[in-house]
Amino acid sequence: MQGEINVGTHVWVGDPDLAWTDGIVVNIEGDEAEIQTSDGRMVVSNFSKIRPKDLEAPDGGVDDMTKLAYLHEPAVLHNLATRYGVNEIYTYSGDILIAVNPFQGLPYVYDACVMEQYKGAALGELSPHVFAIADVAYREMINEGKSNSILVSGESGAGKTETTKMLMRYLAYLGGHAGTAADGRTIEKQVLESNPVLEAFGNAKTVRNNNSSRFGKFVEIQFDNHGRISGAAIRTYLLERSRVCQISDPERNFHCFYLLCAAPQEEIERYKLGDPKSFHYLNQSSCYELVGVSDSHDYLATRKAMDIVGIKREEQDAIFRIVAAILHLGNIDFAKGDNDSSVVKDESEFHFRMTADLLMCDHQALQNALCKRVMVTPEEIIMKSLNPDAAVISRDGLAKTIYSRLFEWLVDKINASIGQDCHSETLIGVLDIYGFESFKTNSFEQFCINFTNEKLQQHFNQHVFKLEQAEYRNEEIYWSYVDFVDNQDVLDLIEKVSYPTFSFSVYSSSS
Numbered sequence: 001m002q003g004e005i006n007v008g009t010h011v012w013v014g015d016p017d018l019a020w021t022d023g024i025v026v027n028i029e030g031d032e033a034e035i036q037t038s039d040g041r042m043v044v045s046n047f048s049k050i051r052p053k054d055l056e057a058p059d060g061g062v063d064d065m066t067k068l069a070y071l072h073e074p075a076v077l078h079n080l081a082t083r084y085g086v087n088e089i090y091t092y093s094g095d096i097l098i099a100v101n102p103f104q105g106l107p108y109v110y111d112a113c114v115m116e117q118y119k120g121a122a123l124g125e126l127s128p129h130v131f132a133i134a135d136v137a138y139r140e141m142i143n144e145g146k147s148n149s150i151l152v153s154g155e156s157g158a159g160k161t162e163t164t165k166m167l168m169r170y171l172a173y174l175g176g177h178a179g180t181a182a183d184g185r186t187i188e189k190q191v192l193e194s195n196p197v198l199e200a201f202g203n204a205k206t207v208r209n210n211n212s213s214r215f216g217k218f219v220e221i222q223f224d225n226h227g228r229i230s231g232a233a234i235r236t237y238l239l240e241r242s243r244v245c246q247i248s249d250p251e252r253n254f255h256c257f258y259l260l261c262a263a264p265q266e267e268i269e270r271y272k273l274g275d276p277k278s279f280h281y282l283n284q285s286s287c288y289e290l291v292g293v294s295d296s297h298d299y300l301a302t303r304k305a306m307d308i309v310g311i312k313r314e315e316q317d318a319i320f321r322i323v324a325a326i327l328h329l330g331n332i333d334f335a336k337g338d339n340d341s342s343v344v345k346d347e348s349e350f351h352f353r354m355t356a357d358l359l360m361c362d363h364q365a366l367q368n369a370l371c372k373r374v375m376v377t378p379e380e381i382i383m384k385s386l387n388p389d390a391a392v393i394s395r396d397g398l399a400k401t402i403y404s405r406l407f408e409w410l411v412d413k414i415n416a417s418i419g420q421d422c423h424s425e426t427l428i429g430v431l432d433i434y435g436f437e438s439f440k441t442n443s444f445e446q447f448c449i450n451f452t453n454e455k456l457q458q459h460f461n462q463h464v465f466k467l468e469q470a471e472y473r474n475e476e477i478y479w480s481y482v483d484f485v486d487n488q489d490v491l492d493l494i495e496k497v498s499y500p501t502f503s504f505s506v507y508s509s510s511s
């Protein structure tokens with residue numbers, strides 16, 4: 001790189017605030033260059049943070065990164081920023097589509113005329129678009145008779161879920177109107193309409209996104225021999241269970257808790273709810289409301305969406321009964337009993353009774369589940385009393401388990417209502433999954449999320465670098481080897497671990 005850069009060369013130089021800024025090299029000494037930046041500053045930088053700038057790059061950027069003279073970070077970022085400046089949010093990098101979140105409605109980008117234009121157009125014939133990717137997946141499925149998957153990846157708030165919705169809308173447009181539910185609703189409509197229900201129970205406000213999906217989703221759209229949608233299934237992964245009992249400022253718990261606290265008065269009274277501030281699972285953060293969002297409106301909208309996806313009124317009542325039970329459960333505190341055991345504190349008695357009543361379970365059974373641990377050995381079953389701290393862990397374990405089972409039940413219910421086509425031989429899958437996460441404190445959940453992403457990255461590396469380069473080598477084509485970070489060793493370390501076998505199993509009654 002250093003050889004390409006001389007005094008007078010136009011370059012990009014690393015900048016702590018802007019990531020990269022452009023300028024001209026005015027002096028070189030050893031490993032360092034002095035650069036006059038285009039915003040009038042003089043900076044000195046090591047060559048490792050300097051990249052050559054292509055002066056012939058078109059003013060409006062290029063629609064495919066492979067057309068860039070230099071394919072380095074500042075060139076890629078500059079190209080995306082230039083295009084974003086003229087509302088071009090999509091750019092190709094070969095046959096991969098990069099989407100930059102516009103954070104504003106762009107109806108003209110997604111309307112019916114645009115869908116019609118992309119129908120059957122070859123990739124690259126029209127401007128980069130998410131519809132073009134869906135179109136290729138669909139055409140290849142029809143022409144080659146094989147299933148395809150589209151992977152939507154990116155960090156939180158990047159726009160994965162919105163992109164997934166656009167993909168689904170376009171696939172529904174291409175393959176719509178084959179199977180209909182008994183009441184005349186099409187399968188594709190039911191899949192799209194399941195979004196508000198999944199979002200109410202699986203989404204939450206985070207620091208980066210007011211409506212962040214706290215689960216991964218793989219939607220399978222099944223097609224018949226004529227290329228028409230004949231069934232669908234939604235599979236979910238890695239629900240962030242820990243959020244049920246632990247939230248940090250200024251985040252919120254899953255939306256459904258706040259929706260229920262803003263339900264009509266009659267329901268509030270039925271479930272003995274009230275101000276969200278009075279519930280431990282909600283008041284660990286000072287954020288209760290979202291700007292521009294009405295929880296009471298969204299509660300009614302969620303009920304309506306549940307009607308649409310075929311969840312009966314009595315089932316809906318049962319769902320919200322469980323949501324209310326979890327809120328009461330979180331308010332149960334424990335005092336020290338005899339011999340290092342714990343008992344429910346007197347002031348929590350009301351919440352304890354409400355939890356048992358709403359879960360329709362025996363009071364003593366709930367007390368045991370919270371305050372005792374059952375250990376099963378080959379010889380006997382041992383009941384061990386828990387101290388108050390352990391009982392709190394047990395309580396939170398129960399809340400997380402009930403919530404994640406409720407979520408799984410909802411997904412199963414939606415799937416049963418949409419219906420799968422067991423005769424379908426081809427499908428298009430759309431995977432919308434969290435990107436890499438790295439927080440101040442990382443837990444097992446981050447480990448699972450990052451491991452999944454590392455596996456997906458490896459799949460990408462395998463196809464984009466390894467197989468491609470192997471083919472060049474076989475065909476003796478001259479190319480310059482692309483160096484990339486290969487974390488296969490890390491994956492092997494995790495995946496090939498052999499677990500010791502235990503001679504007895506431990507069963508905790510609450511998890």
Ligand SMILES: Nc1ncnc2c1ncn2[C@@H]1O[C@H](COP(=O)(O)OP(=O)(O)OP(=O)(O)O)[C@@H](O)[C@H]1O
Nearest residue numbers: 101103104105156157158159160161162209212213
């Ligand atoms: N194509 C788009 N057009 C308009 N607005 C968009 C678009 N993509 C994203 N947004 C806006 O950005 C917000 C965040 O997007 P989205 O929820 O899709 O992100 P995400 O990558 O799925 O995040 P998370 O991983 O946290 O769930 C959306 O609520 C929407 O306001």
